[in-house]
Amino acid sequence: MTQIFTNHIGYDSGDTKQAVYRRKDKETPVSFSVVCDKTDTPVFTGTLAECGEVDRWETGYYYTMRFDDVQEEGTYYLTVTDDAGKTARSYPFQIAKNLLEVSTLSAVGYYFKAQRSTGEYEAIDKRLRFVGNRTGTHDVHGGWYDATGDYGVHLSHLCHTNYFNPQQAAFSAYAFFKMNDLLEKAEYPYYTMLKRRILEEGMYGADFMMRMRAPSKSFFRSKSRTMDAYGPVSKMRVISCSFRNPTKRKGGGAWGDYNEVTDYDYETSFRSGGGYAIAALAYAARTAFPSDYTKEEYLNAAIESYEYLEANNEKYANDGKWNLLDEYCALEALIEIYKTTREFDYLRRAGQMADRIMDRYVAIDDTMGYLRVNDTDRPFFHAADAGMPVVNLLDYYRICRDSEKKAKVLDICERLMRHEVAVTNEVANPFGYARQLVIGGDGVKKTQFFYPHDVETAPWWQGENARIASLASAARSLAQETADEALAAALKKYADDQINWVLGLNPFDSCMLEGEGRNNIDYFFEYDRRDFIQCPGGIVNGITGGLHDEHGIEFVFKPTDEVIDNWRWAEQWIPHATWYMYALCLKKI
Template sequence: MEVLVNHLGYDAGGRKTAVYQGKREDRPVHFCVRREGGETVFEGIPTECGEVAQWNTGYYWTLDFSDWKGEGVFCICLETSSGTVVSESFEIRQSLITMRLINAACYYFKAQRSSGEWLHEDRSLSFDGERAGRVDAHGGWYDATGDYGIHLSHLSHGTVHNPQQASFSAYTFFKAAEELTASGNEQYTMLKRRMLDEGCFGADFLMRLRAPSGGFFRSISRANALAHVRGNRKIGFEYHGSSSQFSEKAATADEEVVNDTNYEVSLRSGGGTAIAALAAASRHYYPGTDYTRDEYLLAAKDAWHYLYENNEQYTNDGAWNLIDEYCSLLALTELFRASEEYEYLMEAGAMAERIYKRMVMEEGQKAYLTVRDGEPYYHAADEGLPVMALIEYAAVEMDKEKSNDAIKMAEMLMRHMLFVSTSVSNPFGYPRFLYKDEKGIERIQFFFPHHTAVEPWWQGENARIASLSAAARALLAVTRDMELKDALELFADQQINWIMGLNPFNSCMMEGYGRNNIQYFFNDRYDFMNCPGGICNGITSAEDNEEGIALIREPGGSVKDNWRWAEQWIPHVTWFILAEAYKRI
């Protein structure tokens, strides 16, 4: 029996909820919020939610104390049939908690900068495989706790699962700095400077990662995690039909001919977000960069024109899908912001129309996206990016009708998300999704499926839920639907709460903060320790039941490597920064 709270606390002006995890017979009837020292400042009635799916983690009630706006240190006291249950203490502050979290996340990125022997190697990289030549691609951020490689994306063989990695991280620092400026909070002054520093570090790396073709190389790969660094870092390639991530040899290695395109990005495998990052960098002067603002913008323009004309050569299936389109929409929006050239705005409008055509309309002004014909869109990391891209486009579109259309479509997508998430017992507000399983049957569930085009890859999805929090926040700022606005505010906060410990395992996912942090192990070893301020992959469905739930914390049983749950990955922190910055507090 426990009252689960956000381990750090809550924004004074935001939604404030807790969850009681107990037994059905506990029958809680009353709770109060007490200030440190014992003063009761708020009283309320718990809302019964019941059990969740096949989690088998208890019976749930939610406790809402959003109406309390005072600052300080507090706890919750809940009266149940079994006695009084008291939560751990937490803070309520105007903006200090948000500042602390963004600050921690920024320091995580600085700690992940390629340096030392890795940096030395990256100044002169050869290619994995037969391609000749060397590349100076120094800079960038290590991808994950156990992966000192640097990637713009991966999982390209799965066609519809590409995550946005280092290139989107670079873009995020510029966008987050803009959102902090828009907040009007002068206390963000130093944070903004550090964000511009980090964003320019990422932009300089992307400039070096440019390929002679006009696009970008996708990845700096590394050999065995514990191997010598010298000579073992390469410009990597991807096969089109399989991956060697979980085996010594990719399944299609003997069938495929690797050429120059296998080393380079498509718009969906990091190219679109790299263009967006460079265009954004051109608008933000920061001392100490290796390139000028004009050079950033020219590189972004050249990359866009090349990849738009040749994208099919770089996709694994020779076709565009939704991921190419929303990454392109973001790129075009930023190109227009930076250049003010009307052609980019017209192209952005056309790209938005392509996205609209992928929407399946539902009753109640709801809709969901298809990633390609007949296949509902869901994503382990970037599910909020289509909505965010539409909102960013709406902000620059000068035709009021077109701008309103983009907002309307974003509203419909988020109504669908809210509907599928609230149509079952869901005390934590965790986002569910519609997908088509390996047999072609449409299903709705909480966690990323085990059987997809990228299996055996599946993992916790803290990036996904943070991206949806960011999308909700972005839409909050522009929607006129007050009922939707209220629901979005709660939904946005619930995703951050989950990451910060308000989850069935009472585990804070940000290393060094909160309680019950999880550590990454493989083969019963802890060689790769998580970094303070970083965020682990997080909670998944159970290993043998996709309606269940799991967070594997300790060695033992069938799990020899708990990367699915414990490994940190930069997209989690990237989206977390953006979700917090979009609060504008």
Template sequence: MQVLTNHIGYSLHGDKYAVIVSDSDRLTGTPVALISLPPLKGTGTFNTADKTASSSGDGDRHFNDAAEDAKKSTGTDTFVRVRGTDTVPLDNVVAQFELHQGTQLSNWQMGTAYTLDFSAFAHRGRYQLVLLTDTPVYSHPFEITDNCLFHTTFSDLLHYFKSQRCSGIYEHADQRAKVFGSDERVDVSGGWYDASGDVSKYLSHLSYANYFNPQQIPLLAWGLADLASQFNSDTLPAFMRTRLADEAKHGADFLLRMQHPSGFFYMTVFDQWSKDPERRTLCAYATQDGVMSEAYQAGFRQGGGMAIAALATASRAPLCAEPDQQARYLDAAIRGYWHLVENNHHYLDDGEPNIIDETCALLAACELHHAIRQSTEEQSTGDSHAYLTGRYLTGQAPLGSGDRHISTNGDCPFLSEARGWMTKLVARQRSDDTCQYYWSANADGGRPFYHAADAGLPGLALVRYLDIETEPHHQAIAQTALERACQFELNLTQTADNPFAYPRQYVKPVDGVKQVRHFIPHHNETGYWWQGENARLGSLATFACHATRHIHDDTLNTALHTFSQRALNWILGLNPFDICMLDGHGHNNPDYLPHLGFFNAKGGICNGITSGMEDETQIAFNPAPYCDDMAQNWRWGEQWLPNASWFMLAISAQTLIGNGHSNKENA
């Protein structure tokens, strides 16, 4: 029997949720107590209010006051003493709840799951849940405080990213990296390693499968630059902002080096998982055999679109005091965008743009519009037409095409570009007898879009589009599509047989029919690639939180904030294996292959939980004997850069937007 919670904690006014798992199906009505614990000393938070409380020198008074305040607010004077133990004083029980009807989890081989929503409890402190059976069952301790996850983990995430910077023998090799199929050498130094056991550097991979391209280094570079432009002294201390800007600049500078003079971006610096610096090559590759090819030009879906978005965002973010460098970022983004408008289909393995192309191109156009608009506003001459024309000429934009040059009134064309991509993306929403308004990966709706890393990205692109759109007709189209995308995710997840609130998905195995599942199918277009989906959870949490900025239905917004938080809960320990997958926090952190020298890093997040190896209706984490198989064990315990990237964006969104209680003020 277990009382499962988010191991780190919950935001003060946000969703608070726990799951009790038991072999017994007779726990309905059993009481659960919430007890107040002394605060930990010296915790790694930069929340000023928490520091003041924790350093008061009177921890006992602090947690007893929390208990007393809670009792006064709830009007409760008596509490059930925990039976069979004298370790929990009566005075420290601050709230009591009862379990409702449980849900059988036969396929997950876990017995019965009972849910507990204690969101109404909103008092700062350190707590523990106790199931009041004859032998009490305790949860792990957790915190309740303002913006809990952000204040507890954000600094560690930045440390993780910095620890993954390419350096040493690999950095030296990348200063003269080979280009596959030629004698050319290119300086592509910088960037970040991909995973615990992979020191290659990826804009994306899996291109041969067409529907699976993950956004890798460009996603992190974009996210860091965007956050650097949003956080201020009210939300982040000065030196934290310095560290954030430094990491963002590291990513943007790497993307500059990954761009060919003609405008395209190289897709991958790859060593075939050998760790041999002499084998590092600019290339594309296919299958689990790592077969290299010279198809290294990154299309919109292959990292090119997100690289453009990242550079455009970096050009408007406070990353450095060098205006010329910011101009180089913008020039590179513009040049890259127009190059892909002309050549994208040539770079795609099947020659057909799909939903990932349209998503990434939409983000690129939105960020270019935002960057150019901000740049023109900052020009002291006021001659925006001359300034923009210069930018386009520097970026080698094809000025001969009527819809791609500066108009006579000086308008930037990227809003028009974004409208075109938005229209294509919205057309991907389809309905059938099973699901309404699912995203379709292909043109006929026969293959739903599902993704182990970036499932939330299409919806997030719509949010970004609504940030820049000014025309009511186009706003209405995107707004409707956004609301439908949100409701689609909620409808899949808010079901009685999903007590962990795991975001489910609409999938189609290559040898099967469309169906709703928790995890991506093993039999997919890649032929081998499936893994834990912590990146996917972070992307959906980010999307749901940001969507509330453009949704005016309070009920829907509350549901989205709840959806977002519960997706993160799974990563942080509220899962059937009771593992916190953010290393250095919580309990039962997974290892990868330390006996072979592949250690996970503090602040990184492993891939996560999957469906069962033989029975995909079950669940698995590092099961025997596959945990000892080098061809399989990466699926679960290995850390991967996008996992932490999306988690960073999700917890930042919670802080910048609020946890369902400050949306109107922050919209």
């Protein structure tokens, strides 16, 4: 059907502005207009760019429309006129300065407060036992429920996969401190109450990290459940473990033999949450805000845990080896310890860790390349944190005192992001969705739209709103530093396209931020049960490749004989919300 897709909320006055037109039959669109909704007067007219069909999506034939020059605040709609004289019209949308930040940051921040682990869970968590054979209890209350259908609280999961650990509760705790600093530097001065609530969430998260510290000086990785969600909380709530050789898998969960589990398997490596837990504690140590611990306690905990994990990380890593994920998480921990202590040794060690990351660079040509995740030529790709290496390298760039090393860091980040943009633009891609270089289960490197279904995480695969928001964060961070004006312009559009996708500019015309826009997706399981209700301000997993064809596209709104649980698409997850807020705060707002 003929349709005009826009960001459901609208566009910042200074951002790039794109909409997409899908034709119904063989008609050819001739022109489009941006029309003032109040006066029905066109304020801009342009021509459409033909893109055609996309991969094997089978969702239609597309054209794009750019209207960056429309910057006056107001409510508008788009019209498209075809060669038969017929006109299509979009839903109205807004244009205003700081529109998305003012309209959505508060809602997503409140989502986190709604996800706090309180009530009967908090009562049990104050003396929580371990699953399996480990004895004793610990006070680990706090944290945020992980997802719509998961009342667990996790620093990370997918530990058995080695290369795909997502950064979860610890990253959120860190990111709230970071977002407060970014808003402090912003041009827009009126976020006082929002910043207070952001700091409150950050300190709430840091206090939780303190309680998740294990006697070893590592951190407990997860609070989970031992049975279905309807059992008594007192019986199902546990400090859970990872299985290095899982024998059973379902969704994101993996099970094995508890007799093979050691104390290390309850705790974190850098990549399974330890790095960002340390970063959050170091940040809390220089933050003036009411909390349960002193600044000295936060800092001592951060330093002790860093030194311990640096010496023992291999024992906690599933495969007994450091990889890129450990390095970029450890880098952020060192950066924050340095920024709090101002001790040169931590800056020196951060430089060494940045070197380890940059040594993984693989050139494709003279201008771009990718990072190896391990000691082979395996490319780094990730379902949630694809932009994290660049974000963290640029954080190091901003504190580095060595001009030669600074230039090298910036050059590597530019090369990595040129590659991301090039892969995204190498095929018809009207929505600008961030494509990726992957290596599938067959061992073949290839570029594609969505996360592959046959890698080590299988049967876990899901929508990628965290991944694309992390790449938007990397793009916006680099755009502020690069002197390459053409690259900066490409990065700004690339970032805007990812945020637009989340907020409705996608082939399903679905805003994936609950309570905003149109066509929010509901979460169902067992055909039609609605036991887990979406929370306003949360962001769902999102759109994936097709169920049986990764070159296709899928977003399951209703139960089918094959899909009786649509968690892959409809489950809200805190990394999506964290990276979305991070990307918005990285603008010069």
